[in-house]
Amino acid sequence: MAEGSYRLLLVEDNPADAGLVAELLEEAADPGFTLTHADRLEAALALAEARSFDVVLLDLGLPDSQGLDTARRFRGSSCCPVVILTGQEDQTLGRQAIQLGVQDFIPKADLAPAMLERVLHYAVERHRTQMRLRLLAAAFESGQAVLITDAAGTIEEVNSAFTAITGYEAEEVIGCNPNMLASGYHDAKFYRALWDQILEEGHWEGEIWNRHKSGRIFPEWESISAVRNEAGEVERFVAVFHDISEQKRLEAELERLATHDRLTGIYNRTKLYELLGQAQAAHERYGIPFSVIMFDIDHFKAINDRQGHHAGDQALCELTRRIEENLRDTDALGRWGGEEFLVLATSSDIEATARLAERLRAVVAGTPFEAVGTVTISLGVASIQPGESVTQLEERADRALYMAKGTGRNRVERADSAIATG
Incomplete structure (x- = not known):
């Protein structure tokens, strides 16, 4: 042809x-x-x-x-x-x-x-x-919400996906400004930067939080483009967006799985190391003290052998609930491994942390656990020393814990101030 x-x-x-x-x-x-x-x-x-x-x-x-x-x-x-x-x-x-x-x-x-x-x-x-x-x-009638405005920002057209995502029918928004969807989550600086980019480059794309008709705030991934005529003047703006609430939920869940213990829901060892590193950086830069309490359940193997692993898991979960109820909001509790746990006490010296450890010991021993009866814990306390690494702090707390276990269990031992060398 x-x-x-x-x-x-x-x-x-x-x-x-x-x-x-x-x-x-x-x-x-x-x-x-x-x-x-x-x-x-x-x-x-x-x-x-x-x-x-x-x-x-x-x-x-x-x-x-x-x-x-x-x-x-x-x-x-x-x-x-x-x-x-x-x-x-x-x-x-x-x-x-x-x-x-x-x-x-x-x-x-x-x-x-x-x-x-x-x-x-x-x-x-x-x-x-x-x-x-x-x-x-x-x-236009795809799963993506579409919103078209005139050059002044007055809504001229929306599609059915817009209604499904925002809750607003077309007749409720046509003639209005899209700022009726604003969540209050973003400040004026955010919107200024957004519109500066659209007017200079013709396009903006990113995550933005808007408000559903019901009042619920939800995240969107949005793309906004300026439509210009032959003279280069803006005639319209076209916004295309979709709800990313489920994506954000999945991201949060993946983050939680990466940083939290699956059984108890508290921090895992990886996250504890991250928090310890942050506490050490604050100590080195500003001199802010911090301490750790390392503890485990006395005779936990016997509990598992006698009453089964399910009862042992229930005991671990009940233990974490009791400990969390007696910590400050600034403290962090994590599962160090097996039946061993660690509390990071921020802005706390050895004296205050030892008192906290004693209170935790008494709370655990004071009331029998529903699944296994009376449970006790042994605790080792250590505070950060000048020039000490997180690993050295951990080793001193671990030695104090085993000292508590070796001298009768159900007790608190403070670590000496000597930094571990090996």
Whole structure:
């Protein structure tokens, strides 16, 4: 096919009429046509299924199909734009065919190169425009919310996904400013930077929190574009967004699984090391003290052996609840490993931390556990020393813990101030 030509399927059983159309098309130089001929409807349908055509010129009086039924059958089997060939007396039939979805009709008596070329050309362009509009309509009604404003920021159009995500019907927001969705989560500086980027670069994309009609605040991933006219002036703004609440929930859950103990829900060892590192940095920079309490359940193996691992797990969970209820908001509790736990007491020296440890010991021993009865814990306390690493602090607390276990259990021992060397 020559560059710039249209692929035309001519469906005409009269050889003279088919020859006339071919001759007329040869005279139509712009854009040019590549002609394929069929003299039966069934043959034309087979060709349209096997090959791609830009336009179809269809006679309604064929040996295997007559009248409007011909147009119906072709339109039902092919999405090609169709132009009907009619007799002079059948123009009413042509208009009825347009109602069935064909693009246009041409009386055979009026055939001329310029008119034939013009009608076929317009049929192709109208069909392409219709396809683009259908595609845009489908995109507009996709799962992404779409909001269109004028240059002043007044909402002109929203789609059904906007209603599903925000709770607002179109008639409730058209004529309003999108700031009616503002959550209060972002400050003026955020919005200034957002609009500066849109006006300078034509586009902004990022996470933003808006307010649902119900009052619920939710996160969106939003893209806002400026639409300019030929003079470069902003005519409209188009925002496309979707609710990322579930994504944020999954991210938070993954973060929780990465930093929390699966059984008890408290911090895991990895997170404790992170918090200890932060406490050490604050100590080195500002001299803020911190201490740790390392403890474990006395004779925990016997509990598991005697009453089963399920009862042991219940005891661990109840222990963490009791400990958490007696800590400050600034303290952190984590599972160090097995039945061993660690409390990070921020802004706390050895004296205050030892008193806290004694209170924790008494709380645990004072009331029998529901699953296993009386439980006691042994605790080792250590405070950070100048020049000491987190590992050295941990080692001193661990030695103090085992001193408590070795001298009778159910007791608190303070670590000496000597920094561990090995």
